[in-house]
């Protein structure tokens with residue numbers, strides 16, 4: 001018998017059956033079926049599994065599922081609730097920052113967390129803020145441009 | 159069925175659980191080491207801890223405060239907090255500097271200082287600055303608490319003297335009376351998100367004449383258990399910073415490593431690395 005974990009997933013209260021000593025990554029992929037949360041390394045090194053916990057980026061593969069009880073978790077789906085792309089998503093598309101796309105959900109969520117803490121990050125701050133996210137395709141240049149592009153447009157949404 | 163995950167909100171409750179089930183319950187803080195360990199065990203088909211005791215939300219373990227010339231740091235304070243907290247940045251900048259270079263933003267948000275000590279990696283990036291600062295650690299169980307030097311709690315690579323019913327409660331460090339200069343650096347495989355092969359924490363006070371008045375230096379993965387590099391500190395006191403002095407310090411550090419750790423195959427790599435790290439650390443700290 002698995003424990004039930006109640007938490008807010010992308011703004012909605014959900015109730016998920018999952019052992020609490022499993023990872024949040026397992027909970028989201030295997031129990032909720034959210035495949036946008038990627039499993040790269042499984043050990044905290046690639047950032048593909050990045051989600052937001054109370055608005056801040058964490059590695060879902062390192063987080064015990066029990067830790068999300070009663071808390072807010074956001075995945076990439078949560079950034080465009082009404083199907084309207086978030087500036088970060090637009091920026092990534094426009095700047096050609098998406099190739100195979102495996103790293104993209106994690107990178108966009110890490111960037112989102114960064115912009116919440118630092119709305120106008122320098123290039124160095126962007127590099128630092130995204131250092132936990134690996135991309136094997138793009139070489140990061142376009143990703144940094146995409147984040148800068150989005151940073152300029154974030155306030156428009158408010 | 160016994161629950162696989164417990165998240166008590168008070169210290170008393172946590173210690174009660176540990177006292178009853180210490181042999182089967184594993185303490186969980188950020189999980190950045192433990193969840194990786196559990197994953198590896200699952201993949202190999204080995205047994206995993208039947209229950210996790212999550213102490214990361216216990217308010218008492220998250221406290222940061224000054225008391226009587228000491229900084230009190232709860233075991234569940236995260237590296238993200240160590241990196242950004244204004245009090246820590248001001249009072250013990252070497253700890254903030256170390257925290258800023260640890261893991262990735264995502265990892266720093268979860269990882270705690272108590273977990274770093276619990277793992278007792280020879281190059282733990284929290285352990286080395288705490289060693290330089292002569293941190294004491296408070297360890298508690300249901301029936302007693304004890305305070306000991308951090309360097310006594312860590313008994314070897316990956317080993318601590320914690321009993322099954324004990325919890326790391328907090329650290330206490332004396333902070334400098336006057337501003338000091340500091341440096342933290344490490345040698346690792348990749349720029350971010352790698353565990354250090356060696357690290358160095360330096361804190362130095364220069365008086366107005368430019369002379370070195372005091373110094374605290376510790377290096378990780380150099381000795382079998384963490385300890386200050388007193389041999390090097392001794393060379394510096396009362397001297398003026400300079401390249402020759404620092405080169406002598408680099409050689410002295412290597413000598414100390416040979417004497418304390420004995421000769422091992424890894425030394426061929428470690429000796430030049432330590433020498434360079436010490437010279438670079440001292441030059442940058444003193445602006446030479």
Ligand SMILES: Cc1cc2nc3c(=O)[nH]c(=O)nc-3n(C[C@H](O)[C@H](O)[C@H](O)COP(=O)(O)OP(=O)(O)OC[C@H]3O[C@@H](n4cnc5c(N)ncnc54)[C@H](O)[C@@H]3O)c2cc1C
Pocket residue numbers: 043044045062184185186187188189190191192193194213233234259260261262265268269270271272273274275276277279281282283284320324325326327351352353354
């Ligand atoms: C991608 C990645 C990068 C990393 N980079 C670095 C790095 O640059 N430098 C570095 O030093 N480390 C690094 N680490 C290792 C790890 O993040 C640190 O050791 C961290 O401080 C562990 O803290 P935690 O709270 O996550 O510990 P946990 O994983 O929760 O626990 C670690 C161990 O300590 C015990 N423990 C935890 N809290 C207590 C307590 N209060 N009392 C008693 N026992 C306790 C646990 O039982 C367990 O054995 C990295 C890890 C990952 C996954």
Ligand code: FES
Pocket residue numbers: 038039040041042043044045046047048049050059060061062
């Ligand atoms: S899958 Fe979590 S960091 Fe790689």
Ligand code: FES
Pocket residue numbers: 097098099100101102103104134135136137138
């Ligand atoms: S786009 Fe392929 S890994 Fe980043």
